[in-house]
Amino acid sequence: MDMAHERDSSSEEEVMAGDLRRGPWTVEEDILLVNYIAAHGEGRWNSLARSAGLKRTGKSCRLRWLNYLRPDLRRGSITPQEQLLILELHSRWGNRWSKIAQHLPGRTDNEIKNYWRTRVQKHAKQLKCDVNSQQFKDVMRYLWMPRLVERIQAAATADAVQAAADTPLSWQHGADDALYESPELPVDACWPAEYAAVAGGQLPNASVAELSSTTTAGSSSPSTTEWFTTACDASSAAATICDTDQLIQQQAPSQPAGAWTSEPLPSLGFPELGVADFEMGSFDVDSIWSMDDLWNTQPQFV
DNA sequence: AATGACATCAACCGCCGGTGG
DNA sequence: TCCACCGGCGGTTGATGTCAT
Known part of the structure; x- marks a missing residue:
């Protein structure tokens, strides 16, 4: 047993002794963590956990923050664009989830890893071939x-037609920016009701949008269509060569600024896509993986 | 309506590398 | 150089939700 293992075991001992909590986080714990980071910033997770009054390991706090509480997290399903990027980057880097995640702003390595395991590996299994096989x-x-x-x-195409028909006025005035910046925005406009109730006004300002995984996000950005066009142009070429470098590099970073985060937002090459992309409507993401298509198109693969 | 199978995802675990005393 | 601490990573698990029967 190496030193790291001993240290982890000692944390375990603390847990067993009742000094530390484990399992699902409560709303109260989330609020403690969010408020502490809002006031003091990230880093030094072990001391942060103690100082914030959380009976959690530093690791647990870090994970909770990075995978769930960070204000710049993107919520909703993995979009087709993101799927394309994940497939391409995984083919390049393998299970380097954090590296892949760096190219999908707002997505966590955990999320991408879960996506890969639940969706992609499932289909490899259905095909009865190894996910790493040629x-x-x-x-x-x-x-x-x-x-x-x-x-x-x-x-x-559908998006462009729809956008032309009913472009929301709010977009013409940058309402999305306001969501993150307006100090007048009531807390419960962004935080789930149970958080607002428990916090009693003690939450950081409304920059903490879409905290809950059950919270659905706002509306689609007009830049989405522009990006679709660019991405599809690039991706059409990518269909044969899959030059995702181009896809990545062409996109200027466009992240909502978390007003109270201490860390600079990552400089990443993916545009801010609106929720319409998550809620694909008629877009049946799973049908991409239709086995019928597979049989009909490429029977030699099975 | 009940229930079992399957899918999803938050959280944990073990390990490793970097850093500073 | 050694050691302790910490943060980060990838793999795994278990609770919960959803769907099919």
Whole structure:
């Protein structure tokens, strides 16, 4: 047993002795953590946990913050664009989840890892091939990724038509920015009701949008369509060469500024996509993985 | 309506590398 | 150089939600 293991075990002892809590976080704990970080910033997680009055390990606090409480987290389903990027980056880097996550702003390594395991590996299993096999990589690159691009293009077309029909006035005035910046925005406009109730006005300002995983986000940005077009152009080429470098580098960072975060937002090459992308409506994400398509299109892969 | 199977995801675990005393 | 501490990473698990029968 190495030193690290001993240290982890000692934390375990504390847990067993009742000094530390484990398991799901309560609303009260979340608020303690959020407020403490709002006041003092991130870092030194072990001492942070103690100072904040949390009976949690530093690791647990860090994980909770990074994977759930951070204000710049993106909520909702993995979009087709993101799926495309994940497939491409995974083919390049393998299970380097944190590295992949760096190219999907607002997404966590945990989220991407979960996506990969629940969706992609599931289909590899259905195909009865190893997820790391060349066969499966070929299926991804030459069948599923081009199919994703098709879906993205179709969605872009539909989106453009819809946007032309009813562009919300709010977008013309940058209401999305206001969501993150307006000091007048009531707390409970962004925090789930139970948080607002428990906090009793002690929450940081409304920059903490979409805290709860059950909270649905706002509306779609007009930049989405522009990005779709660019992405699809790039991705069409990517269907054969999958040059995601281009896809990544072409996109200027566009992150909502978390007013009270101590850390600078990551400089990442993915645009801010609105919720319409998460709620694909007629876009059946899973149908991309239709086995029928697979059989009909590429029977040689099975 | 009940229930079992399956999917999802938050949280934990073990390990490793970096850093500073 | 050694050691303790810490943060980060990838793998795994268990609770919960959803769907099919």
